[in-house]
Amino acid sequence: MAQRLGPADAALAAGGLLDVLGVAAVVVDERGLISLWSPQAEALFGYTCEEALGRVAADLLVGAERRQAVLEAFERVMAGEGTWAGAFPVRHKDGHTLLVEMRNMRLQAASGTWYALGILSERETLQRIERALALSARLVDQAPIGLAVLDEDLRFVLVNPALERINGIPAAEHLGRTPHEVVPHLDVAAIEDRMRRVLATGRPVLEESTVGHMPHDGRDHAWTSSFYRLEDQAHRVMGLAITVIDVTEPYEQSLAAARARRRLSLIADASIRVGTTLDLPTTARELAEVTVPEVADIAAVDLLDAVLPGATGRAGDGPARFRAMAIKAAYPTAATDAADPIGEVTRYHRRRLVTRAAVDGRPVLVQHVTEADLSRIARDDDAAGVLAEAGVHSYLAVPLIARGQVLGALDLKRTRNPAPFDQDDVLLATELAARAAVAIDNARWYQHQRGATLALQRHLLPPRHAPRPPGLAIAYRYQPAVASDETGGDWFDVIPLQGGRTALVVGDVMGSGITAAATMGQLRTTTRALARLSPEPAELLTHLDATAQDLGDTMATCLIALYDPAGGHCRLASAGHPPPVLARPGHAAHPVRLDPGPPLGVGGLPFPVRDLTLRPGDDLVLYTDGLIEVRDQDIDRRLQTLTDLLAGPRRPLEDTCDLILTAMHRPDTQDDVALLIARVLPSPGGRPGDRPVDQPGSGDDS
Known part of the structure; x- marks a missing residue:
C-alpha cells in the first residue's frame, strides 16, 4: 500500500525533489502577487521570502521595459489559454540580469482561487534537466532490457515495454501485483526472498541467472536479473528497481554447444567401446550399452x-x-x-x-x-x-x-x-x-x-573316434583359440605303418586363418604319404622341410614319434616343437629331453633323433605350444602345471584330455591347442618294454 503523506512530509518531499532538480518554484495569485517563494528561488534571485512574498512578481523580477510583456503572458496563463514556456531575462537583487528558462501553468486551490505556478532555472540547468528526463523516458520505454519498479510490498508500479515482451503480459496486468501473481508458472519464491533482502540491506543483487518455461510461446527461456533498492534524498526507501535481460539465444547456443561436445564425446567413446571383440553378441551389447542413457x-x-x-x-x-x-x-x-x-x-x-x-x-x-x-x-x-x-x-x-x-x-x-x-x-x-x-x-x-576355417581344419584332422593302433590306446583333442582373430594351423595325426608300428605326429603351422589351415592340410597329407615310404622320424622331417620350402613363406613346427610295440621302442625327432611329456606310473611326469632341429621351412640343418623305451602303462603326451604358452606366465611354470596334472593314479585317457584342457585353459588364449596322448598297452605275448633297452643313443627317461 502506498503511504499517505502529511503536509510536512509533502513539503519535505517537494523540497527534496526541487533540490535534486535544481529549479526554483514561484506561485503568483490572481492579482500577480507572489504567494510562494521557494528556497531555490531565494538562491537563484537573491531575494528572501520576506522580501518577495506579497510583492508584484512583474515589479520584482523584471524591469519596466519588459513589464508589459510579462503581464500579458500572465493574463493568458490565468485565462486558461495554456502554459507558457521560454527563455526570459530576470533581474537579480544585486542588479545584474539572468537569462532563465520559465515554465508557467495555472493551478486552482480548494477554495476556488486561481494561481500561477512558475518553474524557473538558469537556462542551461533546466535544459539539462529536461534532456535528462527525456533521455530517461526514452531509455525506459525503448531499452532492449526489461525495467520495472516495485514498491516496498513488491508490487509493480512501473513496467517498460521490454519487460512486457519478456513476460508476455501487458504492463497494465503487472501494476499492483507481485511477481508471483504475474508469473505464477515460474519458481519466483526464491527471487522474491532476494528482493526483500535487497530492500532490507540495500546491497544489490547483480546478474542472477534464471531459467524457466514461458507459456506464451511454449519455450524455455533464460534471463539475467539485477535488483537495486531505491532511496530518496533523505535516504528513505522508496521501493525496488529491477533489470531483466533475456539471454535465451546465447543460453540455447551454449546448450547446443554443450550437446555437441557431449555427442562428440559419445561418438569418440563409442569408437573405443564398440567392437572390442569379433564376437557378434558382444558387439551388439556394446552398441546398446553406449547409447544408454x-x-x-x-x-x-x-x-x-x-x-x-x-x-x-x-x-x-x-x-x-x-x-x-x-x-x-x-x-x-x-x-x-x-x-x-x-x-x-x-x-x-x-x-x-x-x-x-x-x-x-x-x-x-x-x-x-x-x-x-x-x-x-x-x-x-x-x-x-x-x-x-x-x-x-x-x-x-x-x-x-x-x-x-x-x-x-x-x-x-x-x-x-x-x-x-x-x-x-x-x-x-x-x-x-x-x-x-x-x-x-x-x-x-x-x-x-x-x-569356414574350423570346418576345413576339422575336415583335415583325424576322425572323431580315435584309432586303435597295435599296443597303444589313443585319445586326442583339438581346441580352437578363444581370443585369437582367426583359427590357427595346429594338427595331429596317428598313422598306422607296416609291422604294427605307429607314427604319432603333432604340428603347428605359423600364421592363422584359412591359409594356415590349408597349409596344415598339405603338410598332414604329405606326412601320411611319406610315413608309409620312409617312417624314420628324421627322414620324414627332412622331406617335410623340403615340402615347406616348396610351399613358399611357410614355417611350421613338428614332432614325430615312431612307436614299435614289439620292443616298446620309440624314436622321436623334433623340428622346433615343444618336447613331449612322459608320465610313468610310480614316477614323476617330466618332459622328454630332446635336441630339436629347426622349424620346417628353414632348410639345410639336420633333425637329431632321440630313442626312448616305453613300458606298459606309460603315457606319452604330445601337444602344440598353445597349451603352454601364455602372455603372463613363464613356459617352465606352465610345463610344471602340466606334469603335476599327469601325476597320481591313472585316469581314463579321455578324462585325462578333458582335465588337461580344462585346467590349462585361459580365457585370453591366443592360439589353438592340439593334444594327443598315447598310452602303452601290455603285449599279448608277454611284456616287452618292461626293461630298458640299452644301446648307443637310447635312453630310458625313467
Missing part, C-alpha cells in the same frame, strides 16, 4: 537373420526375420520384458517400425508416441500394453548399414527422459549405428571366416 532410456539391437553366419533364408523372402541380439535399459523396467527374446529369431511384419527402418534403410522417428504407434513398435498387443505402462513416449529406429548392406536396426525408446527424440538425436544415433555396423559386419565376417 545418453541417447535413450532403452536400447535394443536386432540383426537380420539373413546376414548372420549359417543363415538359410535370404533378405526379402517374406516377412523380415530378425534375431534379437542385445537389449539395455538405464533402469529396471518392464519394458525390457516386452522386447523380443535375446537370441531368438522373430518374423517382423512390415507394419513394425523397426522393420521399416531395416527394409527401407532410413531412420524412423516418432517424436510423440500414441497408442496406435505402440502397436507398431511392439511385437504384439500385450507387449504394446507393457510399453504403455512403462511410459514409452518417444521412439527412434535407425538402420545398421555397413558397406552398403543393411544388417539390422538400432531400436531406441525414451521413458523417463522427458525430451522427445529430435533431428539431432537422429543424426547422433545414425552416426553411432554406422560406426557400430562396421564392427558388427567385421564380427559377422570373422565368424563366417572362422567357421
Whole structure:
C-alpha cells in the first residue's frame, strides 16, 4: 500500500525533489502577487521570502521595459489559454540580469482561487534537466532490457515495454501485483526472498541467472536479473528497481554447444567401446550399452537373420526375420520384458517400425508416441500394453548399414527422459549405428571366416573316434583359440605303418586363418604319404622341410614319434616343437629331453633323433605350444602345471584330455591347442618294454 503523506512530509518531499532538480518554484495569485517563494528561488534571485512574498512578481523580477510583456503572458496563463514556456531575462537583487528558462501553468486551490505556478532555472540547468528526463523516458520505454519498479510490498508500479515482451503480459496486468501473481508458472519464491533482502540491506543483487518455461510461446527461456533498492534524498526507501535481460539465444547456443561436445564425446567413446571383440553378441551389447542413457532410456539391437553366419533364408523372402541380439535399459523396467527374446529369431511384419527402418534403410522417428504407434513398435498387443505402462513416449529406429548392406536396426525408446527424440538425436544415433555396423559386419565376417576355417581344419584332422593302433590306446583333442582373430594351423595325426608300428605326429603351422589351415592340410597329407615310404622320424622331417620350402613363406613346427610295440621302442625327432611329456606310473611326469632341429621351412640343418623305451602303462603326451604358452606366465611354470596334472593314479585317457584342457585353459588364449596322448598297452605275448633297452643313443627317461 502506498503511504499517505502529511503536509510536512509533502513539503519535505517537494523540497527534496526541487533540490535534486535544481529549479526554483514561484506561485503568483490572481492579482500577480507572489504567494510562494521557494528556497531555490531565494538562491537563484537573491531575494528572501520576506522580501518577495506579497510583492508584484512583474515589479520584482523584471524591469519596466519588459513589464508589459510579462503581464500579458500572465493574463493568458490565468485565462486558461495554456502554459507558457521560454527563455526570459530576470533581474537579480544585486542588479545584474539572468537569462532563465520559465515554465508557467495555472493551478486552482480548494477554495476556488486561481494561481500561477512558475518553474524557473538558469537556462542551461533546466535544459539539462529536461534532456535528462527525456533521455530517461526514452531509455525506459525503448531499452532492449526489461525495467520495472516495485514498491516496498513488491508490487509493480512501473513496467517498460521490454519487460512486457519478456513476460508476455501487458504492463497494465503487472501494476499492483507481485511477481508471483504475474508469473505464477515460474519458481519466483526464491527471487522474491532476494528482493526483500535487497530492500532490507540495500546491497544489490547483480546478474542472477534464471531459467524457466514461458507459456506464451511454449519455450524455455533464460534471463539475467539485477535488483537495486531505491532511496530518496533523505535516504528513505522508496521501493525496488529491477533489470531483466533475456539471454535465451546465447543460453540455447551454449546448450547446443554443450550437446555437441557431449555427442562428440559419445561418438569418440563409442569408437573405443564398440567392437572390442569379433564376437557378434558382444558387439551388439556394446552398441546398446553406449547409447544408454545418453541417447535413450532403452536400447535394443536386432540383426537380420539373413546376414548372420549359417543363415538359410535370404533378405526379402517374406516377412523380415530378425534375431534379437542385445537389449539395455538405464533402469529396471518392464519394458525390457516386452522386447523380443535375446537370441531368438522373430518374423517382423512390415507394419513394425523397426522393420521399416531395416527394409527401407532410413531412420524412423516418432517424436510423440500414441497408442496406435505402440502397436507398431511392439511385437504384439500385450507387449504394446507393457510399453504403455512403462511410459514409452518417444521412439527412434535407425538402420545398421555397413558397406552398403543393411544388417539390422538400432531400436531406441525414451521413458523417463522427458525430451522427445529430435533431428539431432537422429543424426547422433545414425552416426553411432554406422560406426557400430562396421564392427558388427567385421564380427559377422570373422565368424563366417572362422567357421569356414574350423570346418576345413576339422575336415583335415583325424576322425572323431580315435584309432586303435597295435599296443597303444589313443585319445586326442583339438581346441580352437578363444581370443585369437582367426583359427590357427595346429594338427595331429596317428598313422598306422607296416609291422604294427605307429607314427604319432603333432604340428603347428605359423600364421592363422584359412591359409594356415590349408597349409596344415598339405603338410598332414604329405606326412601320411611319406610315413608309409620312409617312417624314420628324421627322414620324414627332412622331406617335410623340403615340402615347406616348396610351399613358399611357410614355417611350421613338428614332432614325430615312431612307436614299435614289439620292443616298446620309440624314436622321436623334433623340428622346433615343444618336447613331449612322459608320465610313468610310480614316477614323476617330466618332459622328454630332446635336441630339436629347426622349424620346417628353414632348410639345410639336420633333425637329431632321440630313442626312448616305453613300458606298459606309460603315457606319452604330445601337444602344440598353445597349451603352454601364455602372455603372463613363464613356459617352465606352465610345463610344471602340466606334469603335476599327469601325476597320481591313472585316469581314463579321455578324462585325462578333458582335465588337461580344462585346467590349462585361459580365457585370453591366443592360439589353438592340439593334444594327443598315447598310452602303452601290455603285449599279448608277454611284456616287452618292461626293461630298458640299452644301446648307443637310447635312453630310458625313467
